[in-house]
Amino acid sequence: MKVVLATRNPGKIAELRRILDGVEVVGLESYPDAPDVPETAPTFTGNALLKAHAIAAHTGLPAVADDSGLCVDALNGMPGVLSARWSGRFGTSAGDGAGDKDTANLELLLDQLADVEPARRGAHFACAAAVALPDGTECVAEGRMTGRVIDAPRGDGGFGYDPIFVPDDGDGRTTAELPAAEKDAISHRGHAFRALAPLLADLLET
Numbered sequence: 001m002k003v004v005l006a007t008r009n010p011g012k013i014a015e016l017r018r019i020l021d022g023v024e025v026v027g028l029e030s031y032p033d034a035p036d037v038p039e040t041a042p043t044f045t046g047n048a049l050l051k052a053h054a055i056a057a058h059t060g061l062p063a064v065a066d067d068s069g070l071c072v073d074a075l076n077g078m079p080g081v082l083s084a085r086w087s088g089r090f091g092t093s094a095g096d097g098a099g100d101k102d103t104a105n106l107e108l109l110l111d112q113l114a115d116v117e118p119a120r121r122g123a124h125f126a127c128a129a130a131v132a133l134p135d136g137t138e139c140v141a142e143g144r145m146t147g148r149v150i151d152a153p154r155g156d157g158g159f160g161y162d163p164i165f166v167p168d169d170g171d172g173r174t175t176a177e178l179p180a181a182e183k184d185a186i187s188h189r190g191h192a193f194r195a196l197a198p199l200l201a202d203l204l205e206t
C-alpha cells in the first residue's frame, strides 16, 4: 500500500525516500489541496502526529510525517521545534524560498552563538517520525544525533543547519560534508525512521 509523505521540505523528502527504501511513497505534490498544518504542539512528537493525522484524513492514505529541529545547549534547547522558522521569529527572515529561509536561520544562530566558546557549543538534532492511518491509528518513533555547532558553514550537502553541525559520531566533517548515506547512517532522521519502519510495516498489514 502507498504511504503519503506529509512534508513539504525538499531536504526531508530526499532523505525519507532514501531511508524508507522499499516502501511505496507518494509526495504531497500529488495532493495540491492538502492543508498546510500549523505546528502548534510544544514537542516534536506532538507536531509530527498533527501533520500525519491531518494528511491521512485529507488523502485517505497512511501518512508519514517528520518533525525535527536543532536543540542548542547554550540556548536552553532552542531553536528546537521552532528550527524551521527561527529567523522569522526575530523578524529577520530572508525571502520565501526554502534555501533563503535556511540561510537566514543558520546565520541568526551563528550570530547568537558568536560569543560562546567551542567547549560550550554542544547541540543535538531531534526527530519524531509519525505514521497515522485514516482511521486514527498512530505510531511514533524518535531519533537524535548529538554534536556541536561550529562558527562558520562548511559543505554543500544536506539542508537547513547541516553546514554548521559537526556530529560526535564522525571525523570532524559537518553533516553537509557527509555523503548522503553517511548522514543517513547516523542522523536523527535515520534513527527515527529505521525505528518506525517495522511499526509501519505492522500497521500496513493489519
Ligand code: ITT
Residues within 6 Å of the ligand: 006, 007, 008, 009, 012, 039, 066, 067, 068, 069, 070, 081, 083, 084, 102, 105, 125, 158, 159, 160, 161, 162, 187, 189
Ligand atoms: P514540514 O513541516 O513540511 O515537514 P519543515 O521544514 O517546516 O517541513 P519542521 O517544522 O520539522 O519541518 O522543521 C525542521 C527544521 O529543522 C528544518 O527546516 C531545518 O531547519 C531543521 N532540520 C531538521 N532536520 C535537519 C537536518 O537533518 N539537517 C539540517 N537541518 C535540519
